[in-house]
Amino acid sequence: MSDQKQEASDEVNPHGAPDAGWRQLYRSEDWWATWIGGFLLAACLVAVLASGTDTEGSHTNPFSKWLGKPKSWSASPLEAFWVTGKTNVFPGLVGVFVVAITAFGICAMATGERFTSFARGFSCVFVLAVLAYVLAGQEVLKYYGLGYALWALLLGLLISNTVGTPLWVRPAIRTELFIKTGLVILGAEVLLTRLLTLGVPGIFVAWIVTPIVLITTFWFGQKVLRIGSPSLTMVIAADMSVCGVSAAIATAAACKAKKEELSLTIGISLCFTVIMMIVMPAVIRATGMSNVLGGAWMGGTIDATGAVAAAGAMLGEDALQVAATIKMIQNILIGVVAFFVAVFWVVRVEGKEGGARPSAMEIWRRFPKFILGFVAASIAFSVVYATWPDGPAITSAVIKGSTKTFRGWFFCLAFVSIGLETNFRELAKYLQGGKPLVLYIVGQSFNLCLTLFMVWLMFEKVFPDSLKVLEK
């Protein structure tokens, strides 16, 4: 394989597909991700609308019992699948497998692969994803905030770095397709109306600080640390400033980062999330900071939503409320960040590489099209949520009952695939003498300081009444 081809296959979002014009609509994975994601979202929405409401007046999702994942367990891994009278996830696993192999199999055929060779490999990748969910479901690991992404990645790495990834599995390793489809589906969960949940203080803490930290961290990584890869710098900056793993995935796809860069960022992020989840509540208690301020501070700085909630709960119900709400508002920023990073990349970063300023046609050709699907899903579901009668109940039934499950599986399949394609030695070269780690630490320190200042300014000085009413 030539260097150029190898580089393209290493990207989370490889572009430059040979097909041009209309053929891209059914030949490129970018468009396939949009079609598959869009179809699944539409199908789930129609199913919820068609099934109407139950006897209690709640909207139901007819797909929910046919879609599932291994559950949380404490003593035996078998509890993840089946507990007498309580849990039986097998129909859910079969449902997800059938939908996924059909959707991605059609895409594989459209892009020149034989369905049988794809299906054989996909079955193996899916089994590894099931295993990753089972490992992640152990309650002690969940308690420390170590989710499925880490275990999926490690399982893939274990196989590829011991016996090697079998050739028959390779046709099903479609990291980009799984990630992009998962992101289009995630778009439905980016409900813009939730931005206003905590009024002006919430917007300032989550939406003003975050872009400042992101841009400053990117600048610091490029200009001061001189990290060779702009995409690695951007993925670390987005992961640390926005919302951890989900932001890293979205940004990596938007800026065409390499798979190893995404893996490295997630590894760093998970380590610091565990540390911050334990240390921050202790620091807040020791300094006598109010629970609301502490909650807002943690919500704006700890990467993952679950870890934010766990840290907030250590302080009290008021801290938990504010921390989770600030994080939710920040989560919504993921759509805006992914869109602007994609635009910035095709115009400024890739545009610069070519020398002359790229034309509008060239910008369109380079633009990762699945971002359009992601943004369209976000806008469509935000409209449903805000304007339809029963909008919140309908979107909740669609997301909780089905699309959230698909999105989790597709990301899990993507991380297994990344692991199966990655060599430990290749991963090590991205460490660049510890520069990514330094970038994360410096960026997170700046994030901690600026968020604390903004929390104090908004809740103590500008809107002190909000602090009073939120405190219990």
Place this chain on the structure above:
Amino acid sequence: MSRRNLERWPSLCLWAVAITVVWTLVLPWIGTHGSVRSRIDALSDQGIDPAVFYYTDLEAMERLESEVVVIREAHPDAFWSVSTIETNE
């Protein structure tokens, strides 16, 4: 499969055994310890899974959000209007 890869099968088997031991013996044992157990139970009762990435994955989110909305709607000026501070002062 190459000869070199075949030679690495024992390494994979060893890893598989280690994973099985840790996940079926060590972690469940840690989970029975007082402080860890009580913390897991407390978080579980509140609908909090510390390992989730996105807000829609958090079971408690709907409840927490609706509580904040109730507070905000009861005191809209506290969240939208700077002038209330001057009035109060």
